[in-house]
Amino acid sequence: MxxxxxxxxxxxxxxxxxxxxxxxxxxxxxxxxxxxxxxxxxxxxxxxxxxxxxxxxxxxxxxxxxxxxxxxxxxxxxxxxxxxxxxxxxxxxxxxxxxxxxxxxxxxxxxxxxxxxxAAGQVVIATERTPWYTPQSQQGRTWYWPAYRRLLTEKGWPETGIASLDAASDSVVAHLADPTSAEAYQSKGLVVGYVQSGKTANFTGVIAKAIDAGYRLVIVLGGTLNLLRAQTQRRLDMELVGRENILRGAAEYESDYADDPAWSKGKFLTHGGLPSALGGFDIVRMTTRDNDYKSLLQGIVALEFEKQEPALPLHDPRNLHRSSARLMVVKKNKSVLTKLVKDLNKIKTPLSEIPVLIIDDESDEASVNTANPNKPDAERTAINQKISELLGMLPRAQYVGYTATPFANVFVDPSDTEDIFPKDFIVSLPRPTGYMGVQDFHDLDSPLPPEERTFANSNERAHVRDIHLASGEDDTALQQAMDMFVLTAAMKLYREANGLGDRYFQHHTMLIHESVRTAAHRELLGRVAQLWWNSGYTGPSGRERLRELFETDLAPVSHVRADGHATPSSYDELAPYIGAAAIRIGGDDQPIIVVNGDKDIETGEADFDKRSIWKILIGGQKLARGFTVEGLTVTYYRRRTNNASTLMQMGRWFGFRKGYQDLVRLYLGREEAMGNKDIDLYEAFEAICLDEETFREQLRQYAEPVDGKPQVTPAQVPPLVSQHLSWLPPASANKMYNAELLEIRSPGKPIEPAAYPTKAAAIKRNTERWRPLLDLLSTEPIAFTSRPSSTTKARTFKALTGRVAHGELVGLFAQLEWERPGHFAPHLTYLSQLDGSLAKVEDWLVIAPQLSSGSVEASILGSMPLSLVRRSRQPGKVSFGRIAGLEHRNVAQTLIDDVDTQPTIGGPGQLMTPARGVVLLYPVVEGTSQLDVRAAAPDGVADPSCIIMACTLFAPKSANDQARQLVRFRTKDSSHRFDAIIPQAG
Known part of the structure; x- marks a missing residue:
């Protein structure tokens, strides 16, 4: 049966x-x-x-x-x-x-x-378009996407990961132009991912679907370096093009991948025959792994597109779906792109008939025009000029930039029709499952005080180790990082032998990144080599260091973060694997690979495709963008830079760390002096995380249509970019201009003004303007209790309270002086409308928290005694860090969120109504110690020139109109190049 x-x-x-x-x-x-x-x-x-x-x-x-x-x-x-x-x-x-x-x-x-x-899905900001990419339009014409999907399944991708990629790539292709349309249209878009998070997989899926739909020339701009271009070429050949299209009838040994282990192991996609012989269509490669685009001979025959119906244009479905696709992966290099432009101008097929897809990997590097916008006769920079030429000569070309750092792209002049501004769409990809990103190394907004943080509840404690650079060139931290590299290598061998089954750690690497200068790499190579050979990993001194590091660091972290992976109970259990690990790293007398283009000191090839690599890598720019350092477990990082986009790209430690996430360690420079600014690289990466997550969250907020129409278009996105550190702007200065933010609406969300004045006279005037509101505060405090969470306990505090009419509060804010007047203006525009044109706000509950015993209390201009709060501005910043305490914010947010249920969070009486907002009020003294606070209020009376009245506002959730638009913009004309709206660091 x-x-x-x-x-x-x-x-x-x-x-x-x-x-x-x-x-x-x-x-x-x-x-x-x-x-x-x-x-x-x-x-x-x-x-x-x-x-x-x-x-x-x-x-x-x-x-x-x-x-x-x-x-x-x-x-x-x-x-x-x-x-x-x-x-x-x-x-x-x-x-x-x-x-x-x-x-x-x-x-x-x-x-x-x-x-x-x-899991969260992709977020799309786009202009309105007529739908064309539907399941019905693709009926019977899909070939390369199903093949790619099948390959991902065979590689072990979870179905949710494949479905997410399917949906995200659909979003991109749907916003391209219909390749069969009689009317030519050129779309330009931007896809925003995370550093080393699978952007290549997304654009591989986009290419597969685009060529299935009819795009017949695909140009991938694969970075500025040969190794990046080659890495991208191999990935596309392996997962999209397939063996048959690579060989095209040639023998296996003639393949340019004949020496690639993945080729011989059958890991390259196979179609079961040449696609054109099986009812599909072929992909003709115009570049190979080792060869970038070269000028073509014999009448440019390879670029000529065949037409089954010569009288019809190529984009007619009767021609398009019977023609082969051409694929080229080219470096962003002026001479290479010049050859391509020249050859395209020679072919007989009219360029106006060819549906072209241009994928720009790392599109914020080299592609953006960085010529000084203040010079009317400024010429475009070289790569930008060539991309502009390609777009100008190919009216059916679709441009899609991919980046993890989008700020440079969204600051391109929207009115420059020849440039690469993503005028049609911006797609923000979701954070993939299993991805280890910047959030996994930071404790963002952790309510736990530092003394209560452990390896279990603190990402920083688990993964980050400080390099206090002010102490000089002591190599103690570098030695410890190398010891951790050997220990984690032993741990991987231990896991291979204990419960991983067929799991094999093909690569295990450590990255040392101190400088982009090759001269510095030469000196560093000597230092690292000396440390390695003197480390004593096979002797008693080295073993004692490893034992101590295991017992104080590796073992306790893995004990709480190993996620079920095998972990030895003692150092003695791990010890048998130490020697094997050290031999695997340095047994060939070459434990170090230098990757910087200097042939005199390069000591090996960092080609992760050709061999297993267990090495220490020293490098700079070559390893700082786009290039994936496989198996990266320990990073020693001291490199400085001057903008967020560049710094984020240095984070090679971000990525997928299956089976060893608990072993990852980041040795990071702290408190390094540069000029008159104290630079803390850990703080810098945290600020970047806040910048980018704010950007993504606002994209998500504004992506929801209102009455079926987009709230914003890509041209209105630039003002959403924030900057959390004054010395670390989002992108270089010549990419940040030409947009003006008029209003930010924040119903139910906190508004915390910044840029308070620094001069005593202005501070005093502001304090005097607050006096009428201070007179409204109660004489007796009431108790508030914050809402507990899974990580925090409920906390109780007392506060003076009062109620102020909405018009009075807005009038007060309209009078206040700011160090940067434009900073609060978009919020004030919003607040000013809450008396009629938007949902009406009647009044505001003012909460002035009283701090615990030991705090300084003082009367301000005759007010009831208030607790003075000490805050300090970091060097170079005009604003403080967060003003409001977490438990105070918790209470205010609860009052706003639970207004309909009348929370009993405070004292007697009805504290809230649906038309009432909340103001957390703090008299702030700028200083570094309590002595500064006492000096500002001798005998319990505050000096108004020393008191900065700071606050956090929570408008009611109903404080919006029926359209629910959360933001209004005005984009400046490009003739106003001198009016930069984002302050530059300086």
């Missing part, structure tokens, strides 16, 4: 295959398939049979995996025609199960075995 499980699996596989466009009645689909399969299948073609099997199924059973794949695709589908529910929600899953016609019991069983994925 035929296996019932096999019959059932075949039936369900066939039934689901017929539902790719939309979910349909499962009962009817199974019944139809049973007729095709024969009498034995009928008994297994019912929902009752399916339900019986689900009762005893496990999440890894074949039938469940089949359903997981299909349900996940439906869960992630963006704007499908069969439902208006949001992706990855219970409502979406409910709509799917209803369309399948399943009983309530079967629904429950399926949801239990295949839970609804909760």
């Amino acid at each position: 035929t296996n019932p499980a096999a019959i059932r699996l075949t039936l369900h596989k066939s039934a689901l295959a017929g539902m790719q466009a939309r979910p349909k009645s499962l009962a009817r689909a199974l019944a139809y398939q049973a007729e095709e399969e024969g009498p034995e299948a009928v008994a297994h073609a019912t929902e009752e049979d399916f339900q019986d099997v689900l009762y005893t199924s496990h999440s890894t059973d074949q039938l469940v995996e089949l359903w997981r794949k299909q349900l996940t695709q439906w869960d992630y589908a963006e704007n499908p025609g069969w439902t208006e529910t949001d992706p990855r929600t219970d409502e979406r899953r409910g709509a799917v199960l209803d369309l399948l016609g399943l009983s309530e019991e079967t629904k429950k069983l399926l949801v239990a075995l295949v839970p609804v994925p909760r």
Whole structure:
């Protein structure tokens, strides 16, 4: 008798295959398939049979995996025609199960075995376009996307990861122009990912779908260095082009990958034959792994596009879908791009007929025009000029930039039609599951005081080790980093031998990055080599250092963060692997690889594709952008830079660390003097994280359509970029201009003014303006209790309170002086409208927290005694750090959020109404110690010239109009190049 499980699996596989466009009645689909399969299948073609099997199924059973794949695709589908529910929600899953016609019991069983994925999706800011990329338009024409999807499945990608990539790449392709359209249109867009987070996978998916849809020339701008271009070429050849397109009838040994282990191991995609012979179409490579684009001979035949119908244009579907695609991966190099432009001008196929896709990897580097915008006769920079020429000569070219640091791109002049500003769309990719990014090395807004942080609850304590550079050139920290590198190598060998099964750590690396100068690398090579050979890893002195480091650092971190991976209980259990680790790193007498282009000191090849690498890498610019350092576990980083985009790209320690995330260590420079500014690299990376997460969150906030139309277009995005450190602007100065932010609406969200005045006279005038409000405060404090969370306890504090009319508060803010007047203006514009044109705000609850015993209290201009708060401005900053205490913010947010339930968070009486906001008020004394506070208030009376009245505002959630637009912009004309709106560091 035929296996019932096999019959059932075949039936369900066939039934689901017929539902790719939309979910349909499962009962009817199974019944139809049973007729095709024969009498034995009928008994297994019912929902009752399916339900019986689900009762005893496990999440890894074949039938469940089949359903997981299909349900996940439906869960992630963006704007499908069969439902208006949001992706990855219970409502979406409910709509799917209803369309399948399943009983309530079967629904429950399926949801239990295949839970609804909760991962965030991509965020899209785009202009309105007529939809063209639909499942119906692609019917029967997909070839390369299904092949790529199959490869990812074989590589072990989870179905949710593939579905996320599918949805995100769909979002990009849908905003390109229809390649078959009679009218030419040139889209320009930007895709924002995270550093080393899978952007290449996304644009590989985009290329696959684009060429399936009809794009026939794909130009990938693969970085500014040969090794980056080659890395991208290999990835596309392996995962998209495939063996048959690479060989094109040649023998295996003739392939340019004949010496690549992945080629011989069968890891390159295979189509089962030349695609054109199997009903598909071929990809013709114009570049190879070792060869960038070169001028073509023989009449540029290789670039000529074949037409089945010569009288029709190439973009006509009757030609387009029977023509091969051309792919080239070229370096951002003036001479290379000049050759390409020259050759394209020679081909016979009219350039106006060719649908072209230009993918610009690391698009914020070299591609952006950095010529001085203040000079009217300034010429474009070289690479930007060549990209502009390509776009000018290819009217059907679509430009898509990819970057993890988007600030340079969104600050391009929107009115410059020849430039690369993403006028049509910006797609922000979600943070992938398993990705180790900047958040994983920082404790952003942690409520825990430093003394309560542990390896378990603090990312910084677990992964970051300080290099206090002010102490000079002592190599103690560098030696410890190298010891950690050997220890973690031993840990990987231990895990290979204990429970990882076929898991194999092919690469294990340490990166040392101190400078981009090759001369510095020469000196560093000598230092590191001497440390290595004197380390004594096979002798007693080295072993004692390793034992201490294991017991004080590696073991306690892994004990709480190993996530189930094997961890030795003692150093003695790990010790047998130490020698093997040291030999694997330095057994060939070359433990160090220098990657900087200096042939005299380069000591090996950092080609992770050709061999297993367990080495220490020393480098600068070559290893600082785009290039993936595989197996990176320990980083020793001291490199300085002057803007956030460049610094973020240095973070090679970001990426996927499957099986060894607990072993990752970052040795980072702290408190380094540079001129008159104290530079703390850890603080700098934290500020970048805040900048970028704020940018992404605002994109997400504004991506929601209002009345079916976009709230903002890409041209209105630049003002959303923030800057948390004055010495670290988001991008270089000549990329930040030409946009003006008029208003920021923040219903239900905190507004914390900054840029308070620094001069005593202005401070005094501001304090005097606050006097009427101070007179409204109560004489007796009331108690407030913050809401507890999973990481914090409830905290109680007392505060004086009062109520102030909305018009009075806005009038006060209109009079205040600021060190940077434009900083608060967009918020004041919003607040000024809350008396009528927006949802009306009647008044504000003022809360002046009283600090714990021991604090200084003083009367300000005759007010009740108030607790004075000490805050200090960091060198070079005009604003303080966060003013409001976390428990105070917690209380204010709860009052706003729970206004309808009348929270009993405060004292007697009704504290809140739906039309009431909250003001947290703090009299701030600028200083570094309590002595400064006491000096500002002798005998309990404050000197108003020393008191900065600071606050945090929470407008009611209802404080918006029906349109729900959260932001208003005005984009300046490019003739106003002299009016920079974002302050420059200086």
